[in-house]
Amino acid sequence: MSEFKIRFRGIRGSYPVANEKFLKYGGNTACVEINIDGRIIILDSGTGLISLGDELMQNYINSGTTLSNRTPVNVSILLSHIHQDHISGIPFFAPLHVASTRVNLFGNPTNNSTLEDEISESLFNKTFPLNSSDISADVVCYDINETNIIIIKKDNTAILTNICELSNIKHNDEDIIISCYKSYAHPKHGVMIYRIEYKGKSLVYATDKESYIGGDVKLAKFARNCNCLIHDSQYTTEDYQSIYSPKQGFGHSTFEMARDVKKQTNAEKLVFYHYDPSYDDDKLDQIAEDIAEENLIFAKEGLEIIL
Ligand SMILES: [Zn+2]
Ligand SMILES: [Zn+2]
Numbered sequence: 168m169s170e171f172k173i174r175f176r177g178i179r180g181s182y183p184v185a186n187e188k189f190l191k192y193g194g195n196t197a198c199v200e201i202n203i204d205g206r207i208i209i210l211d212s213g214t215g216l217i218s219l220g221d222e223l224m225q226n227y228i229n230s231g232t233t234l235s236n237r238t239p240v241n242v243s244i245l246l247s248h249i250h251q252d253h254i255s256g257i258p259f260f261a262p263l264h265v266a267s268t269r270v271n272l273f274g275n276p277t278n279n280s281t282l283e284d285e286i287s288e289s290l291f292n293k294t295f296p297l298n299s300s301d302i303s304a305d306v307v308c309y310d311i312n313e314t315n316i317i318i319i320k321k322d323n324t325a326i327l328t329n330i331c332e333l334s335n336i337k338h339n340d341e342d343i344i345i346s347c348y349k350s351y352a353h354p355k356h357g358v359m360i361y362r363i364e365y366k367g368k369s370l371v372y373a374t375d376k377e378s379y380i381g382g383d384v385k386l387a388k389f390a391r392n393c394n395c396l397i398h399d400s401q402y403t404t405e406d407y408q409s410i411y412s413p414k415q416g417f418g419h420s421t422f423e424m425a426r427d428v429k430k431q432t433n434a435e436k437l438v439f440y441h442y443d444p445s446y447d448d449d450k451l452d453q454i455a456e457d458i459a460e461e462n463l464i465f466a467k468e469g470l471e472i473i474l
Contacts, residue, residue: 171368171474173395174200177215178466180375180401180419180441181252188447193468196252197374197441199397203343203365206323207242210361210372210397215468216256224261239267240304241323245345246274247374248358249285257286258295268304271325273317275349276310277356283308311347311359319343340366348389352377353418362389368474369393371434374441377417378424382431390432394474397466398425400439403454419443422458429463440466 177183177195184194196213207223209216223240231237240262247253262268274282286308287299309327311317316333318326321341328336330346338344344364351357353375361372371390376399378386390396401419408415420428422439429437442451455465464472 169204169366170202171365171370172202173370173397173472173474174202175215175438175440175466175468175470176200176219177211177213177256178440178442178468179213179252179444180399181444183214183252184444186447188449191448191467192442192451192465194444195468196255197247198256199372199440201363201370203319203363204321206319206321206343208319208343208345208363209242209244211247211253211374212244212256212260213252213254214256214259217259217261220256220260220262224265227262227265234267237267239269240265241269243271243317243319243323243325244273245317245347245361245372246272246282246359247361247372248353248356249274249277249282249289250375253375254286254290258290258297263302263304263306266303266305269323270304270306271309272306273309273311273325273327275312275357275359281308282310313348313359315347317345317347319345346389348385350376350386352383354416358418360386360389362393370395370397370474371432372397373428374399375418376420377415378420378428380424380427382424382427384431386428387431390428390434393432393434395436395438395472396429396432396434397438397440398428399441400425401441401443406443422454426458426460426463436462436464436472438464438466438472442466 177198195215197211198215199210291299
């Protein structure tokens with residue numbers, strides 16, 4: 168039987184927190200691991216990526232006794248955007264420093280740049296002991312836009328195509344199909360929303376996106392009838408509307424906005440995600456109690472959902 172497993176590695180927005188009051192939900196920034204019949208797709212690469220890297224590294228070491236007979240790490244990473252809380256785990260992703268590793272890195276570069284240049288400059292050349300050219304792994308960066316479709320084949324090879332050419336590509340039901348669209352409801356350069364489909368199951372990842380009261384028609388269309396919607400829920404409505412420090416225009420949603428999108432899309436499950444780093448376990452427990460409803464799930468580090 169096929170498996171579509173989601174595991175939350177980092178659920179925090181903005182910056183990581185390390186404090187005893189944050190142990191229940193976790194303090195690492197955005198990273199979700201998807202394991203589809205052994206193929207690993209990673210949504211964002213905040214500090215949550217580091218524990219996944221350590222686990223993959225251990226599996227790699229245990230898979231054989233020599234460099235030549237071990238099974239290399241081979242993953243695809245989909246970046247929503249390149250704000251720090253979505254990329255800062257990359258330099259510390261242990262398999263990156265092993266020559267046999269293959270990483271397919273997908274993202275939408277900002278104006279007049281490439282994803283490779285942006286990652287190299289912001290994470291390595293100026294801010295890390297290693298230059299990007301010193302990285303051992305085979306990292307292939309793909310600049311994507313909303314016309315693109317990504318296909319992950321059974322042998323883990325990634326094919327980048329677009330909506331018009333999709334019908335010309337031979338594919339079968341073992342393929343994982345990933346579509347995307349760009350939302351501009353996040354400063355400064357917008358954010359990519361992803362939909363991952365496999366054998367009739369689907370997951371939509373919509374983080375760092377400000378929604379509207381009542382929902383979001385474009386997202387609702389894109390996410391229609393998905394099995395699981397992971398949606399930005401950075402603020403309570405009270406904090407969003409605070410007269411002292413209003414959050415409108417910050418590019419994040421409230422728990423209620425996320426719930427409205429779920430209703431509008433007819434999503435089976437909604438996972439609240441990307442909490443404000445000031446929201447400790449007590450505050451999140453209180454929000455969860457107030458909003459309790461079937462199929463509303465609060466992301467926590469280590470939480471697994473099987474579709
Ligand atoms: Zn973020
Ligand atoms: Zn952001």
